Amino acid sequence: MEEIYLDYAATTPLDPRVAEKMFPYFSEVFGNPNSPHRWGRRAVSAVDDARDQIASLLGAASKEIYFTSGGTESDNWAIRGAAHALAKKGKHVVVGATEHHAVLAAAQLLEKEGFSVSLAETDEYGTVTEDRLAAAMRKDTVLVGVMTANNEVGTLQPLPQLSKTARENGALFFTDAVQAAGILPLNVNDPAVDLLSLSSHKFYGPKGVGVLYVRSGVGIDGLIVGGRQERGLRGGTLNVPAIVGMAEALRLAYEEITTRRAHLTSLRDRFIGKVLQEIPGALLNGHPKDRLPGNANFTFEGVLGEELLIALDLAGVAASGGAACSSGSLEPSHVLLAMGRTEAQARGGVRFSFGKDTTAEQIDRAVQILKSCVERLHLPR
Numbered sequence: 520m521e522e523i524y525l526d527y528a529a530t531t532p533l534d535p536r537v538a539e540k541m542f543p544y545f546s547e548v549f550g551n552p553n554s555p556h557r558w559g560r561r562a563v564s565a566v567d568d569a570r571d572q573i574a575s576l577l578g579a580a581s582k583e584i585y586f587t588s589g590g591t592e593s594d595n596w597a598i599r600g601a602a603h604a605l606a607k608k609g610k611h612v613v614v615g616a617t618e619h620h621a622v623l624a625a626a627q628l629l630e631k632e633g634f635s636v637s638l639a640e641t642d643e644y645g646t647v648t649e650d651r652l653a654a655a656m657r658k659d660t661v662l663v664g665v666m667t668a669n670n671e672v673g674t675l676q677p678l679p680q681l682s683k684t685a686r687e688n689g690a691l692f693f694t695d696a697v698q699a700a701g702i703l704p705l706n707v708n709d710p711a712v713d714l715l716s717l718s719s720h721k722f723y724g725p726k727g728v729g730v731l732y733v734r735s736g737v738g739i740d741g742l743i744v745g746g747r748q749e750r751g752l753r754g755g756t757l758n759v760p761a762i763v764g765m766a767e768a769l770r771l772a773y774e775e776i777t778t779r780r781a782h783l784t785s786l787r788d789r790f791i792g793k794v795l796q797e798i799p800g801a802l803l804n805g806h807p808k809d810r811l812p813g814n815a816n817f818t819f820e821g822v823l824g825e826e827l828l829i830a831l832d833l834a835g836v837a838a839s840g841g842a843a844c845s846s847g848s849l850e851p852s853h854v855l856l857a858m859g860r861t862e863a864q865a866r867g868g869v870r871f872s873f874g875k876d877t878t879a880e881q882i883d884r885a886v887q888i889l890k891s892c893v894e895r896l897h898l899p900r
């Protein structure tokens with residue numbers, strides 16, 4: 520059976536060029552970057568180079584780059600670390616209603632810690648418009664978090680307007696750029712953001728490593744205490760091979776961004792066009808144009824998302840659902856609900872995401888498999 524992986528938004532394979540770059544740092548250059556001897560110096564020099572490289576790609580200064588264990592930690596740190604550092608100024612935080620759970624759960628924790636949190640609503644496409652953000656803000660808002668691109672439906676947020684609204688009202692602006700990194704040419708000054716998170720395994724780098732960008736002058740409390748690593752803000756020995764790999768993966772992504780983007784856009788448009796044309800009852804979720812190049816998300820009327828995912832998996836196609844399984848019951852996707860979909864529709868969302876090595880033939884084949892699964896699973900009316 521032919522296997523077709525269409526879940527690149529969940530994770531990407533390690534690029535062999537990245538693996539090669541990482542290899543010496545597992546055993547040859549194995550020193551602890553905090554050690555004062557030459558082994559340590561060799562390791563710290565690799566970390567410094569990686570930090571410089573990532574900073575220069577993002578238009579940042581090296582001292583503004585902090586290494587973390589991935590997107591979840593970066594998001595947690597941005598939300599909780601910044602809010603706590605600003606608690607004397609104000610205790611109100613705004614996050615988008617369709618943020619990743621790494622942001623939403625961190626914001627819920629803040630509520631337990633005495634902060635108040637408002638959700639910025641979205642329109643039917645999942646866009647947080649400028650006026651919706653302004654409506655959620657208050658005089659004591661100290662932090663706004665809206666993601667660059669949504670992980671379920673791919674909708675791109677109007678960051679320049681959102682960041683301007685937040686910052687002109689005296690709040691910091693944080694963006695979770697985990698899904699956009701490696702596909703869109705991110706730059707922390709265009710539009711200007713105060714905090715930004717990245718996760719290496721979304722752009723063909725290793726898993727378990729990420730970045731939090733913190734603009735110089737922005738105070739942030741540390742969450743992980745221990746050693747004095749990361750300028751005293753994040754304890755723990757750095758994962759040197761992973762950091763080296765992440766920098767190389769980001770470098771390659773920027774180098775190849777134009778071709779990767781064009782390829783993904785053409786695959787996405789081919790997939791969406793064929794599905795809408797060939798599968799009755801297919802409903803596209805997310806913005807029709809302003810969406811990630813590699814993302815397509817559909818609800819198929821009368822078909823349960825969970826069953827469709829199982830049927831696709833049995834047929835060799837990997838896709839993903841937005842609905843989360845909590846304590847044995849399938850919760851509807853909070854993203855689709857925020858966009859005004861019904862509960863049934865929000866349980867049915869299926870995400871297909873494409874990668875740099877996905878082919879047009881795979882897209883065509885996947886549409887045919889999807890079509891036959893949908894026909895088979897369609898509930899009798």
Ligand code: PLP
Pocket residue numbers: 528529588589590591592594619621666668669670695697698718719727729
């Ligand atoms: N933020 C977004 C938008 C994501 O898509 C993900 C992962 O799916 C994360 C955060 C969490 O990243 P990580 O898997 O590195 O913890």
